[in-house]
Structures are given as structure tokens and as C-alpha cells.
Amino acid sequence: MATGLLVTGLLTAPAQAQSRTGTGTGTSSVAPIGTVARTVGEVGFEPGPCPKTPEPVEALEGARCGTLTVPENRAKPSSKTIKLGVAIVPAASDTPKPDPIVWLAGGPGDDAVGEAKMAIDGGLNRDRDVILMSQRGTYSADPTLLCPNIDRFNARAVGLVYDAPSTERLHVEATKACRDQLAGRGIDLGAYNDIESAADYEDLRTALGIEQWNLYAISYGTHLALVYMRLHADGLRSVGLDGILPPSKGGSALTWSSARQGFDGLFKACADQPACNKRYPNLSATFDKLVSDLEAKPVTTTVTLPGNDKPVKVVLDGGALVNWMTSATHVAPQVPAAIDELANGKPQRIARQWAGGKLSPQAMGRVAHGLVYGVFCSEWTPYESQEEALRGGQETFPSFPRSVQAQAPQLTFLRPDCDVWNVPAAPRSIRDVTRGDVPTLALSGSFDSQTGADNGPYVARTLSKAKVVTVPYEPHVVFATSKCAQEIAVSFFDDPTAPKTGCLSGLKAPKFEIVP
Numbered sequence: 001m002a003t004g005l006l007v008t009g010l011l012t013a014p015a016q017a018q019s020r021t022g023t024g025t026g027t028s029s030v031a032p033i034g035t036v037a038r039t040v041g042e043v044g045f046e047p048g049p050c051p052k053t054p055e056p057v058e059a060l061e062g063a064r065c066g067t068l069t070v071p072e073n074r075a076k077p078s079s080k081t082i083k084l085g086v087a088i089v090p091a092a093s094d095t096p097k098p099d100p101i102v103w104l105a106g107g108p109g110d111d112a113v114g115e116a117k118m119a120i121d122g123g124l125n126r127d128r129d130v131i132l133m134s135q136r137g138t139y140s141a142d143p144t145l146l147c148p149n150i151d152r153f154n155a156r157a158v159g160l161v162y163d164a165p166s167t168e169r170l171h172v173e174a175t176k177a178c179r180d181q182l183a184g185r186g187i188d189l190g191a192y193n194d195i196e197s198a199a200d201y202e203d204l205r206t207a208l209g210i211e212q213w214n215l216y217a218i219s220y221g222t223h224l225a226l227v228y229m230r231l232h233a234d235g236l237r238s239v240g241l242d243g244i245l246p247p248s249k250g251g252s253a254l255t256w257s258s259a260r261q262g263f264d265g266l267f268k269a270c271a272d273q274p275a276c277n278k279r280y281p282n283l284s285a286t287f288d289k290l291v292s293d294l295e296a297k298p299v300t301t302t303v304t305l306p307g308n309d310k311p312v313k314v315v316l317d318g319g320a321l322v323n324w325m326t327s328a329t330h331v332a333p334q335v336p337a338a339i340d341e342l343a344n345g346k347p348q349r350i351a352r353q354w355a356g357g358k359l360s361p362q363a364m365g366r367v368a369h370g371l372v373y374g375v376f377c378s379e380w381t382p383y384e385s386q387e388e389a390l391r392g393g394q395e396t397f398p399s400f401p402r403s404v405q406a407q408a409p410q411l412t413f414l415r416p417d418c419d420v421w422n423v424p425a426a427p428r429s430i431r432d433v434t435r436g437d438v439p440t441l442a443l444s445g446s447f448d449s450q451t452g453a454d455n456g457p458y459v460a461r462t463l464s465k466a467k468v469v470t471v472p473y474e475p476h477v478v479f480a481t482s483k484c485a486q487e488i489a490v491s492f493f494d495d496p497t498a499p500k501t502g503c504l505s506g507l508k509a510p511k512f513e514i515v516p
Contacts, residue, residue, distance in 0.1 A: 033100060033129055034064040034088040038207050042081070044069045045207035051085025051113045051140030054366055059120040060113070064088040068133065068204050073191035080186075084200060085140035087113050089120055089130045099213050099237045100129035101493060102201065106219030106243070106477065108375045109368035111139035115218075122479050122486040124216060128493065131213070133204055135224075137192045137371040143185065145192060145370025147178035151363055158355045159313035161298055162320040163407045171413045175373070176420040182370050190423040192374030194247065194430065198228040205235050214493055216240040218477045219451065223247050223375075226434040226459065238439040238496040240489050243448060243477040244455035248433045250376075251384035252408030253392025255450070259322065259409050260396040262329050262449020262475070263287070269447075269473060269509045270336050276512040280336040286343050287325070288399050291318040295401045299342075303352045305359060312359065314351035316342075318404045319412065324354045326409045329447040329475040337515045376411070377418035382425035386415060410450065433462045439496030440466040443485060445474030467492070467499055473509050 037046050050065035065087045073079040088100070103119045105112035112132040124130050137145035153174040160167045182189060205213055214237050217225035223245040229236060245254075267284040270276040280286070295318030302311040316324075321342075328335050331353070338349045357363065393405030407413065440463045444453035453470045460466035471478045471485050478485035484503035492499035 032064060032088075032090070033131075033208050033210065034066055034086065036209075038209065040203070040206050042071050043203040043207055045086070045204070050087050051111075051134055053111075053114045053140065054362075057114065057116050059089060059116040060087055062090065063116075064090070068200070068207060070136075070200050070203055072136075072196075073188050074196065074199060076188075079188070079191075082136060083142040084136060084204075085113055085134040086204065087116060087132045089116060089125050089132070091125050091127055091129050093127045097128045098211075100131050100210065101125075101214045101216050102131045102133070104201075104215055104217035104221030104225050105135065105138075106221055107135075107138075107367065107372065108220045108223075109138060109372045110220075111135070111141075111366070111368075112221075113140050114366075118480055119216070123490045124493075126490060128214070131204075131208075133201065135197050135368075135371065136200055137368040137374070139366055139368070141368075143187055145182055145187065145368045145374075146365055147181065147369040148365040149181075150174050150178055150369045151365060151367070155359045155363070158358050159315055161315055162317050162323070163403055163412065168413050168416060172416045172420055175369075175417040178369055179373075179421055187370065189370060189374060189421070190378070192368075192371045193378050193426060194224050194227040194375060195231070195426065197224055198231050201228060202232040202235060210235075212237040214238045214240070216479075216489065216493075217242065218479060219243040220245055220375075222451070223250065227430070229436060229438055229440075230432065230434045233436050233438055236438045238441070238493060240441040240443065240492060241456075241459065242443040242479050242485070242489070243451045244442060244444060244459055245451045246433070246455055246459050247379060248431050249455075249458070250380045250431075251392075252389035252411055252414070253384065254452075254455075255408045255410050256392040256396040257454070258452035259326055259449045261452035261454060262447050263325060265446045265453075265473075266329055266332050266335055266449075269332070270512055273509065273512060275514055276336055279514050280340050280512075283336055283339060287321075287339055288397070290339065290343055291321055291397075291400055291404060294318045294321055295404055299347050301347050301351050303348055303355060305352065305356050308359075312355050314347075314355050316347055316351060316354065318401060319407055320354060321350070322400075322404060323409050323412070324350055326449045327357060328353065329449045330481070332447055332473070332475065333510045333513050335512075337513045340515065373417065373421040374423060376414060377421045378423050378426040379430045381415055381418045383428070383431050389415070434459065435462040437464045441489065441492040441496070441499055442466055442468045443478055443488065444470045445476060445478045445482070445485075446470055446472045447474055448476045448478075450476040465496070469499070469501055469504070471504065472507050 047066040068084045071079040134140040222241040298317035442456035456468040
């Protein structure tokens with residue numbers, strides 16, 4: 001589910017830029033946000049060095065940083081504390097607005113601090129400070145719940161039959177080893193969830209002395225944002241949701257529906273282009289047949305990846321192909337040619353992309369798998385039966401083999417993984433729809449096969465001041481790939497009642513690659 005995204009860029013903030021928001025002490029102080037230590041009850045913010053990142057992040061140069069200390073489990077009076085890294089990128093404007101924007105990362109398990117470049121490249125700090133905090137358990141938090149053994153298994157698994165029972169056993173063994181290692185370190189695994197994370201952000205707002213702020217959430221971050229909106233709405237001026245994952249529907253059926261929407265959007269765009277339609281007719285039917293054929297008889301090949309001369313064995317079965325396609329909408333112009341090549345006995349392009357995503361350095365030791373399972377195993381699997389999950393696959397892709405339908409894209413073997421993760425179910429209220437009048441921008445891409453575009457209208461039904469925008473021809477997390485989406489988002493924070501969407505009218509479908 002982790003986004004593993006995407007774009008880079010830098011919008012330099014002038015040294016003198018600062019927020020005029022005070023520290024919340026009742027004085028008229030104009031100290032910039034994040035420069036004053038403050039303790040409120042069990043929670044404390046301490047200015048200090050910027051959080052660690054896997055590589056240097058230029059956008060964090062000049063940021064004001066520190067650490068938020070919070071209880072690990074607020075339900076336990078004797079709970080130990082954990083530390084969360086905080087980075088505040090100053091507004092580029094000399095006269096910044098008083099309400100900063102908080103960036104909520106995807107995943108679950110991604111670290112917001114490492115996504116600073118994406119946020120700033122999109123112009124979010126034009127008039128406002130941008131706050132990035134490491135969600136509990138993530139890369140720059142203390143403790144971390146990373147479990148690189150799972151990343152290593154995922155890399156190895158590209159050479160295994162994707163949904164075979166033998167692969168499942170190894171997958172669950174890796175999950176159990178992760179759990180045992182974290183529990184052995186004394187980590188309270190039941191405390192890594194959206195309710196606690198939402199409370200962390202609310203505590204940060206209080207500790208920084210901010211009356212109201214804005215959220216911009218991507219992918220899984222929208223799941224957390226919707227929980228935050230339900231539990232702590234008073235501190236919110238506005239919320240941007242991008243690649244929407246509603247907690248009330250989280251589960252396998254939702255990911256199947258999203259895959260259907262994203263696949264269909266891309267296939268239709270090809271069919272609408274005469275050259276693409278002529279060269280790759282009936283692309284959807286070709287893809288569906290490949291899923292069935294490969295599930296019955298997987299294809300094995302070897303590829304080499306950039307930066308590594310060692311051949312990598314890759315097995316493509318039906319389940320692997322579905323999961324490749326779920327991510328491949330990010331490289332939409334290549335998809336028709338790649339599917340056609342596979343259908344004609346040339347699996348190398350798809351195999352290279354499939355393996356490349358699992359073996360890249362960015363896939364190793366960065367995702368907090370303890371948070372992944374903390375969320376999914378307490379908030380999703382307890383409230384979706386195995387029968388409901390299977391039905392999601394059967395209804396959206398009725399021609400797929402049952403073995404493919406049984407493993408939802410992005411969530412392979414989730415139920416047995418959660419059995420060994422063994423954390424308590426979240427309160428049933430975690431599945432409540434989010435209601436209210438916080439101004440909300442619901443952004444989606446029509447090629448999004450990870451969080452389908454119909455989730456925008458779904459969440460807007462119960463948010464009285466929501467604006468729904470679907471950006472055509474864009475994949476999951478439109479802010480990362482679309483200048484138009486960035487313009488819409490920035491204009492929304494200027495005036496949450498009237499985001500400027502005029503750029504949508506000029507967008508054109510991608511030009512699909514035509515291979516002779």
C-alpha cells in the first residue's frame with residue numbers, strides 16, 4: 001500500500017520568512033512556530049536538530065525542527081513515551097498566513113519528513129509554513145517499526161509464484177519474525193494505529209500553540225486525516241485529501257474496486273486514441289486473458305536491473321500481473337505496449353518493472369511495517385469478513401481465477417498476516433463515516449488503481465463543505481504528478497470555498513507508446 005512516491009523539486013524559502021503565529025502562551029509573541037519549547041501535560045515539544053532522512057533533503061535546509069514526546073499508549077496510565085521528529089519548512093512569503101499546512105504521508109508506514117521535497121515542489125509553502133512530522137513508528141521516529149526482513153523477503157518473492165501456498169507460508173513467517181522482533185524490544189504493538197496517531201498530531205498542534213491549521217494528506221494519509229477530522233475537528237481550518245482511502249470502507253473489496261476503476265480508465269483512454277486502439281485492440285480482454293493464462297501457467301524469466309549486473313529471476317503469474325498493473329498506471333503510456341509484449345511471449349518489460357520496484361534501494365528499510373499491520377489488523381480485517389473480501393474480487397473481476405480473486409491487490413495474505421500480528425480490534429467507531437463542515441478538497445486521478453476516484457464523492461456525501469475534483473489521466477496521488485493538481489491544491493488553501501479548477505479543461509490524455 002505504501003506510496004513509494006515520486007517527484008522532486010525545491011522552492012527555496014527566504015531566510016527571513018517566519019510565521020506570525022504565537023506560541024499559545026497568551027502573549028503577543030511573534031516567535032516562529034517551532035522555536036519555543038513547551039510542555040502540555042504528558043506531551044512536550046523541544047526544538048532541536050532536524051529528523052534523519054535516508055538521503056539529504058534539500059527542502060529541509062533552513063527548516064525549524066525538533067521533537068514531540070507523547071505517550072505510546074494513552075489508554076495506559078503507566079505508558080512509556082515515544083519521540084516523533086518534526087520539521088517546519090518556512091513559508092516562502094515575507095508575510096505568511098497564520099495557519100500552517102500539515103503534510104500527512106502515505107503508506108501506512110511512510111515518513112512525512114522524507115516527503116518534504118514533494119510538498120515544497122508543489123508550492124504548499126508559498127504563503128504558509130509546512131509542517132512534517134514522522135508518524136509514530138516511521139523512519140525518523142523513536143522507536144522505529146521498520147522490519148527490513150520483510151523488505152528482503154519481498155525482494156526475494158519476485159522469483160516465487162506470487163499467490164502460492166508455499167509463498168504464503170514464507171510471507172507469514174516474515175511477518176511473524178517482524179512481530180517477534182518488535183515485541184522483544186518492548187514495543188506496544190496495539191498502540192500503532194490511527195486513533196493514537198491522530199492524537200499525536202493534535203498534541204503537536206497544542207504544543208506548538210497553533211489555534212487552527214490545515215491538512216494535506218496523500219494516499220493512506222487521507223485515512224488518518226478522516227479519522228483526525230472525526231475526532232479533532234475544532235483545530236482544523238481546511239483539509240486536502242489526495243488519493244482517498246475512507247476508513248469506513250477500508251479493506252480488500254475497496255482495493256478491488258479501485259483497481260477496476262484505474263484499469264478501466266487507462267484501457268478506455270487507449271481505446272479512445274485511434275492509433276492505440278488500432279495497435280492494441282481489446283486491451284482489457286487481452287489483460288484479463290493473460291491473468292487467467294499466467295495463473296494456470298506462470299512465466300519465468302530473468303532480467304537485469306539498473307545498477308546491478310546480477311541476473312534476477314522473476315516469476316509472473318496472474319496475481320503478480322494484477323499487482324504490477326495496480327502500480328503501472330504511474331507509467332501509463334507504456335502499459336498497452338507492455339501488455340502486448342507479454343501476450344506475445346516477451347515478458348521482460350513487465351518483469352523488469354515488477355522486480356525493480358521490489359529490489360530498489362528505496363524499497364529497503366524505509367517502510368514501518370509495524371504501523372502497516374497496526375492499522376490494517378486493528379481497523380480493517382476485524383470489520384471485513386473473508387467472504388466479503390472474496391466477493392469484492394468476484395464482483396469486480398468475475399473472469400479472474402478464484403486464486404487471484406482471493407488475494408486483493410496490495411493486500412496479499414493480509415488475513416493470515418493479521419492472525420500472527422495479533423493486536424486488538426479498534427473500536428467499531430473507527431468504521432464510522434466522517435461527518436462535518438470542515439472545508440475539504442477531495443482530489444483523485446482517473447487512472448488511480450490504488451484508491452479509486454469514486455472515493456471522492458463517497459466521502460463528500462457527509463462533508464457539507466467538500467469540493468470533489470477528479471484530475472483526468474492521472475494515477476494515484478495527483479499532487480505528485482500533475483501541475484494542475486498542485487495549482488488546485490494551493491488555490492484551495494487560499495480560499496477553501498472556491499478552489500481554482502480551470503486548468504482541468506486543458507488536460508489531454510497521454511500519448512501511448514506504439515511499438516511496431
